[in-house]
Amino acid sequence: AQTVTQSQPEMSVQEAETVTLSCTYDTSENNYYLFWYKQPPSRQMILVIRQEAYKQQNATENRFSVNFQKAAKSFSLKISDSQLGDTAMYFCAFMNFNKFYFGSGTKLNVKP
């Protein structure tokens, strides 16, 4: 079975600084997708960034980037120039054959 582990239940960062959220996963599959989702307070969960396992290049989306280490089964999210609107729960997710597995989440607080 696939498992996803987020070891940081809560983190804080000052506005404009950089923060990294950790995620590890366990799978015996070779082809899969990894995701980071953001859930703002009382709002809908939205996709932040996606990584295909067969791609060695790390995905980037504006201020968001990942460090994908396939051999180590690690998938961390870096948020640069943090903004107040980045305050949210962040979930790491693994997908294979249409089944998604989520971590327990990291609550990120961006402080002014």
Added chain:
Amino acid sequence: DVKVTQSSRYLVKRTGEKVFLECVQDMDHENMFWYRQDPGLGLRLIYFSYDVKMKEKGDIPEGYSVSREKKERFSLILESASTNQTSMYLCASSPPSGGRGELFFGEGSRLTVL
């Protein structure tokens, strides 16, 4: 934009009541999912459906059933609600496996069972 709509944002029910949670998506997605979200546990899959009238159990199906009579609609049913089913319920949809796998979520339904 893809829209996934859940019928109720907040519900309060009594133990033993039958509860229906409705979810509708407007992007003709084949796959639909029901998750339960609890603090410290993340999202846990209850049921998913990859086609009309097709369903598969997820990781925590006990106490729940689902119905998918039309492609756009996926309902979660609690036959006899219990207090341990108090939770946030999230519906999601995704294109078939040939797509890039992104899940699109509804806003969630927070259920309280008294």
